[in-house]
Amino acid sequence: xxxxxxxxxxxxxxxxxxxxxxxxxxxxxxxxxxxxxxPGMQPQIERGVSLAIDGRIYKEAWFTPISADSEVVLxxxxxGG
Amino acid sequence: xxxxxxxxxxxxxxxxxxxxxxxxxxxxxxxxLGLTGTxxxxxxxxxxxxxxxxxxxxxxxxxxxxxxxxxxxxxTIEGMASGDGLHILQQTFIDHAALQCGICTPGILVAAKALxxxxxxxxxxxxxxxLAGNLCRxxxxxxxxxxxxxxxxxxxxx
Amino acid sequence: xxDVSKIRKFKQVGTRPARPDGDDKVTGxxxxxxxxxxxxxxxxxxxxxxxxxxxxxxxxxxxxxxxxGVKAVVTGADLVxxxxxxxxxxxxxCLATTRVLYDGHAVAAVAALTLxxxxxxxxxxxxxxxxxxxxxxxxxAMRADAPIVQSGRALENVPAGxxxxxxxxxxxxxxxxxxxxxxxxEIVTRSFKTAATHQGYIEPHACLAQMxxxxxxxxxxxxxxxxxxxxxCSALLGLEGSQLRVTASEIGGGFGGKTNVFxxxxxxxxxxxxxxxxxxxxxxxxxxxxxxxxVSSSIDVKIGMTRDGRITAGRAxxxxxxGAFPNExxxxxxxxxxxAYDMAAVETLGWNVLTNRPKEAAYRAPGAPMAIYAVExxxxxxxxxxxxxxxxxxxxxxxxxxxxSSYGPTFDDVGLVATxxxxxxxxxxxxxxxxxxxxxxxxxxxxxxGGNTCVSLNVNTDGTISVIEGNPDIGGSRASISLMAAExxxxxxxxxxxxxxxxxxxxxxxxxxxxxxxxxxxxxxxxAAQDAIQKMCGRAAQIWGIDADAVTWExxxxxxxxxxxxxxxxxxxxxxxxxxxxxxxxxxxxxxVNADGAGVSFGVxxxxxxxxxxxxxxxxxxxxxxxxxxxAVHPSYVEGQMQGGAAQGIGxxxxxxxxxxxxxxxxxxxxxxxxxxxASDLPRIDTVILEIPNPGHPxxxxxxxxxxxxxxxxxxSNAVSRAIGKRLSQLPMSPPRILQxxxxx
Numbered sequence: 001x002x003x004x005x006x007x008x009x010x011x012x013x014x015x016x017x018x019x020x021x022x023x024x025x026x027x028x029x030x031x032x033x034x035x036x037x038x039p040g041m042q043p044q045i046e047r048g049v050s051l052a053i054d055g056r057i058y059k060e061a062w063f064t065p066i067s068a069d070s071e072v073v074l075x076x077x078x079x080g081g
Numbered sequence: 082x083x084x085x086x087x088x089x090x091x092x093x094x095x096x097x098x099x100x101x102x103x104x105x106x107x108x109x110x111x112x113x114l115g116l117t118g119t120x121x122x123x124x125x126x127x128x129x130x131x132x133x134x135x136x137x138x139x140x141x142x143x144x145x146x147x148x149x150x151x152x153x154x155x156x157t158i159e160g161m162a163s164g165d166g167l168h169i170l171q172q173t174f175i176d177h178a179a180l181q182c183g184i185c186t187p188g189i190l191v192a193a194k195a196l197x198x199x200x201x202x203x204x205x206x207x208x209x210x211x212l213a214g215n216l217c218r219x220x221x222x223x224x225x226x227x228x229x230x231x232x233x234x235x236x237x238x239x
Numbered sequence: 240x241x242d243v244s245k246i247r248k249f250k251q252v253g254t255r256p257a258r259p260d261g262d263d264k265v266t267g268x269x270x271x272x273x274x275x276x277x278x279x280x281x282x283x284x285x286x287x288x289x290x291x292x293x294x295x296x297x298x299x300x301x302x303x304x305x306x307x308g309v310k311a312v313v314t315g316a317d318l319v320x321x322x323x324x325x326x327x328x329x330x331x332x333c334l335a336t337t338r339v340l341y342d343g344h345a346v347a348a349v350a351a352l353t354l355x356x357x358x359x360x361x362x363x364x365x366x367x368x369x370x371x372x373x374x375x376x377x378x379x380a381m382r383a384d385a386p387i388v389q390s391g392r393a394l395e396n397v398p399a400g401x402x403x404x405x406x407x408x409x410x411x412x413x414x415x416x417x418x419x420x421x422x423x424x425e426i427v428t429r430s431f432k433t434a435a436t437h438q439g440y441i442e443p444h445a446c447l448a449q450m451x452x453x454x455x456x457x458x459x460x461x462x463x464x465x466x467x468x469x470x471x472c473s474a475l476l477g478l479e480g481s482q483l484r485v486t487a488s489e490i491g492g493g494f495g496g497k498t499n500v501f502x503x504x505x506x507x508x509x510x511x512x513x514x515x516x517x518x519x520x521x522x523x524x525x526x527x528x529x530x531x532x533x534v535s536s537s538i539d540v541k542i543g544m545t546r547d548g549r550i551t552a553g554r555a556x557x558x559x560x561x562g563a564f565p566n567e568x569x570x571x572x573x574x575x576x577x578x579a580y581d582m583a584a585v586e587t588l589g590w591n592v593l594t595n596r597p598k599e600a601a602y603r604a605p606g607a608p609m610a611i612y613a614v615e616x617x618x619x620x621x622x623x624x625x626x627x628x629x630x631x632x633x634x635x636x637x638x639x640x641x642x643x644s645s646y647g648p649t650f651d652d653v654g655l656v657a658t659x660x661x662x663x664x665x666x667x668x669x670x671x672x673x674x675x676x677x678x679x680x681x682x683x684x685x686x687x688x689g690g691n692t693c694v695s696l697n698v699n700t701d702g703t704i705s706v707i708e709g710n711p712d713i714g715g716s717r718a719s720i721s722l723m724a725a726e727x728x729x730x731x732x733x734x735x736x737x738x739x740x741x742x743x744x745x746x747x748x749x750x751x752x753x754x755x756x757x758x759x760x761x762x763x764x765x766x767a768a769q770d771a772i773q774k775m776c777g778r779a780a781q782i783w784g785i786d787a788d789a790v791t792w793e794x795x796x797x798x799x800x801x802x803x804x805x806x807x808x809x810x811x812x813x814x815x816x817x818x819x820x821x822x823x824x825x826x827x828x829x830x831x832v833n834a835d836g837a838g839v840s841f842g843v844x845x846x847x848x849x850x851x852x853x854x855x856x857x858x859x860x861x862x863x864x865x866x867x868x869x870x871a872v873h874p875s876y877v878e879g880q881m882q883g884g885a886a887q888g889i890g891x892x893x894x895x896x897x898x899x900x901x902x903x904x905x906x907x908x909x910x911x912x913x914x915x916x917x918a919s920d921l922p923r924i925d926t927v928i929l930e931i932p933n934p935g936h937p938x939x940x941x942x943x944x945x946x947x948x949x950x951x952x953x954x955x956s957n958a959v960s961r962a963i964g965k966r967l968s969q970l971p972m973s974p975p976r977i978l979q980x981x982x983x984x
Contacts (some may be wrong), residue, residue, distance in 0.1 A: 005647050008410025008586070009396045018413070043395050052648030056935065057686065058835045073647035076409065076570040078688060078753070101355075117274040118267020120491070122441040123523040127910035130441055158267035167265065175261035178875035181714050181883065183264030184271060184442045184491025212918040216910060218439050218492050219714075220879055221886030222918040
C-alpha cells in the first residue's frame with residue numbers, strides 16, 4: 001500500500017482526507033487505483049496529473065516504480081513556457 | 082500606383098529596382114533585393130530592428146520610402162563584414178555573448194558602428210542612450226554594452 | 240545516474256566558447272521566420288474582429304475572392320472541426336466560427352499575389368457582426384451578473400453558484416491556518432492587481448506553408464516546438480503527422496509565446512486551396528492583439544509573522560484570467576506562491592476566469608511571477624513593520640532539504656539558502672542608499688521540466704561529430720549541447736556540430752519550454768555520446784582482438800582497461816572513425832527518453848531604485864541576480880538568462896501592461912505605448928551563479944531560463960515601496976500610479 005497526499009481540491013473526492021492509501025507499485029497503477037477507489041477524481045486524472053515521488057517530480061511516466069515507503073504527492077500536470 | 086525606377090548604391094554596389102511610391106526601404110531591401118539581414122520588428126519605427134544607414138545617417142528603414150534612396154548610399158548589415166573577415170564589432174559581439182536570439186543584432190550592430198564612427202570613445206551613458214532606439218528583449222543589454230565598449234577599445238588601438 | 244557528490248573536474252563544461260550560430264547572426268545570414276521565399280509564393284493577410292465580443296451573423300467572401308490577384312480565401316469552415324477540448328479551443332482561436340471573443344480574433348484570411356492585394360481584399364470581406372456585452376477585468380468577470388464569455392466550460396472542480404466565466408478552481412496547502420494566525424505577533428492582509436503583459440519578442444510570428452496536391456505539406460515557421468506545431472496543424476488540416484514536415488527557423492525570441500499555433504493553420508489552408516506556397520507574417524499590432532499575453536490577476540494575501548520574523552501562517556487567493564479560453568495557469572501560481580518558505584500552515588486558492596481578451600500563452604514561469612510578487616511584497620512589508628533585516632527574515636523561513644513544500648512534496652537539496660547567503664554577503668547589500676532610494680529583494684522559484692527528447696549523434700569519418708537534436712535554440716543551447724557532447728566524448732568543442740532537426744528527421748521532442756533544454760537535451764546528448772563510446776570501444780576491441788569489456792574510454796580515445804587487457808596504444812576517436820567503414824560501418828549513438836528529475840531553481844534578486852517625486856519615474860540604480868544553476872555548462876548563456884529575465888521582470892514591474900478601452904479594444908498594440916525596457920532604462924545587471932548540483936542530471940544541470948523573471952516584480956516593488964515610504968500593490972508601477980501614491984499623503 002502506498003500513501004498518497006492529495007492537493008486541496010482533490011480531497012473532496014476522498015471524504016476530505018489529505019492522505020489516502022492505495023494498492024499500487026507504479027505511476028499508472030496508482031492513477032488507476034485512485035480512479036477505482038475515488039471515482040470523483042477521474043476527470044482530473046484523465047486530464048493529466050503528475051506525481052512527486054520522494055521530492056522528485058514525474059510528469060507522466062507510467063512505469064515509474066513506487067515503493068511502499070515513498071512519499072508520494074499527487075500534483076496537477078506540469079506546464080511551462 | 083505606378084512603379085518607379087530607382088538607381089541607388091547598397092553596400093557599395095550599384096543597384097536598380099522598381100517599386101511603388103509607398104513602398105518602404107525595408108520592404109525593398111527584404112522583398113526585392115533579397116537582403117533579409119535587416120529585420121522588421123514593428124513597422125512603425127519603434128524597435129530599431131530595421132536600422133540602416135542612408136548617406137551615413139542612421140535611420141529606421143521602415144520609416145524611409147524606397148524612392149528616397151535615388152542616388153543615395155545605403156549601408157546594411159550585409160555590408161559590415163569584408164570578404165571573409167568579420168568587422169571588429171561583429172567579432173566582439175560573438176566573443177562577449179552579446180546576442181541570444183539575434184533578431185535585434187543586425188540593427189544594433191549598424192547602430193553601434195554608426196556611433197563609433199563618429200564618437201570613438203563613448204561613455205556607457207552615451208552608448209545606452211544612443212542604443213535606446215534598438216530594442217532587445219533577450220539580453221537586458223548588459224553584454225551588448227560590454228561588446229561595444231570592447232570593440233571601441235580595439236578600434237581605437239588599431 | 241552519476242554521483243555528483245564526487246566533484247568531477249570538467250575540462251570543457253564551464254568554459255565560454257563561441258556559439259555555433261554566432262557568425263550567421265552577426266552578419267544577417269541567419270534565416271528567421273520571415274526570411275525565406277518559395278517560387279510562386281503568395282502573401283497572406285488576416286481579417287480580425289474589431290469587436291471585443293460579438294456573434295458572427297454572416298461572412299461573405301465573394302467580393303474578396305474576385306479581387307485582382309487573390310488566389311484563396313479561408314474562414315473557420317476550412318479547418319477540420321475538432322471535438323471539444325484544447326484542440327477545439329486552438330482551432331476556434333485560429334479562426335472564429337460562430338462568435339468572436341476578443342478584439343483581434345481572426346475570422347478570415349486571404350492569399351494573393353502581393354501583400355497589398357491581400358490587404359485590399361480584406362476590406363472586401365463582408366462580415367456581419369451582432370455585438371455582445373463584453374467583460375475585461377478578472378474580478379468583474381467573476382460576478383454573477385457578468386457577461387458570459389463562454390458557457391459550459393467550468394470543470395468539475397468549480398463549486399456551484401459561480402458565474403459561468405469561472406472555469407477552474409484549485410487549492411493547495413497543509414496545516415491549520417487558524418492556529419497559525421493565532422500565533423502571529425503581526426498579520427498583514429493585502430490585495431494586489433497585475434496587468435496582462437506580453438512576452439515582447441522582437442520577431443513577429445511568421446511562416447511559409449506549402450501544401451501539394453498529393454496531400455503532403457512543408458511548413459517553415461518560427462516556433463519553440465516544431466513537433467507541437469506538426470501535431471496541431473495535422474489535426475486542424477486533417478493530415479497525418481508524417482505528411483507534414485515542420486522546420487523550425489531561427490527564432491527571434493519566444494519566452495513561451497511561441498509555444499502555440501496562431502497563423503500556421505491559416506497559411507496551410509490557404510496553400511491547400513490555392514495550390515501555391517503561402518507566406519504569412521504577423522504585424523506588430525496583430526502580435527499584441529492576437530497572440531498570447533500572460534494572465535491578468537487579482538490576488539489577496541494574508542501572512543502572519545512572529546516578532547522575531549518567523550512566518551506562522553500564510554494564505555493566498557489568486558484570481559487569474561487568461562482570456563477567452565480556459566486554462567489552468569493559476570495552479571502553477573497557487574503551487575509556487577509560498578514555495579520559498581517552510582510553512583507550518585499554508586493555503587492557496589486559485590481561480591481561472593474567462594474575459595474577452597486574447598488566449599493566454601505561457602510567459603517564462605507562467606503563473607508564478609504575479610503570485611510570488613504578492614507574497615514577497617507582504618513578507619517585505621512585515622519585515623519593515625517589525626524592523627527586521629529582509630534577508631534574515633527570508634533565511635529564517637527558507638525552504639531547504641527536508642522542508643515540506645507549500646505544494647506538497649518534500650524538498651531535496653535546493654539552493655535557496657545558498658542564494659540568500661550569497662546575497663547577504665554581496666557588497667550590493669551593504670551599499671549605502673541616498674534620499675528617495677530604496678532597496679528591495681525577492682526570492683523566486685520555478686519547477687523546471689524534463690520531457691520527451693531524442694538525440695542522435697553521428698561520428699563522421701574525419702573525426703568530427705554531428706549532434707542532431709530537436710529543440711529550437713532560444714538561448715544559446717546549441718553551444719551548451721556541443722559542450723556536453725565534447726566533454727563526454729573527450730574531443731575539442733570545435734569538432735562538434737549541433738543542429739536542430741525538422742520533424743521528419745528525428746523523433747518527437749517536446750517544446751523548448753519549461754527550462755528543459757540544457758537539462759533534457761543535455762542528458763540525452765550525454766547518453767547518446769555514451770552509446771557511441773560503447774560502440775567505438777567495441778570497434779577498438781575488434782581491432783586489438785580482445786574482449787569488448789576489456790576496453791574503456793579516456794580523454795577521447797579507446798584504451799585497454801588495465802594491464803591484463805594488453806599493451807595497445809590508445810586509439811583516438813578520429814582513428815576509429817577513419818576505419819569505421821572497414822570495421823562494421825558508420826558509427827552513431829542515440830538516446831530517447833521522457834526525462835524526469837529536473838531540479839527546481841531558486842533565485843534571489845536585489846534591486847536599488849530611486850523615485851523622482853515630481854514625475855513618479857523610477858530609476859533602477861543597481862541590480863544583482865543570484866541563482867542556482869546546478870552546473871553552469873556555458874556560464875555566458877546562464878548569465879544571459881539571468882540578465883534577460885531580470886530585464887523583462889523590471890519592465891513588467893514598472894511599465895508594461897495591456898490597456899483596454901471601455902469598448903474592450905486594446906489601446907496600446909505597439910512598442911511605442913507598450914513600453915519595454917530600453918538600454919538607457921537599465922543599469923548593469925550583475926550576476927552571481929551558484930552551483931548546487933541536481934542529482935537528476937549526469938552533470939548536475941538545473942534549468943535556469945524561467946526563474947529569473949519571477950523575483951524582479953517583488954524586488955522592484957519592494958524597492959519602490961521603501962523609496963517612497965508607501966506600500967504599492969498594483970503592477971505596473973508606472974509614473975502616474977507612483978505619483979498618485981506619493982500625493983495621497
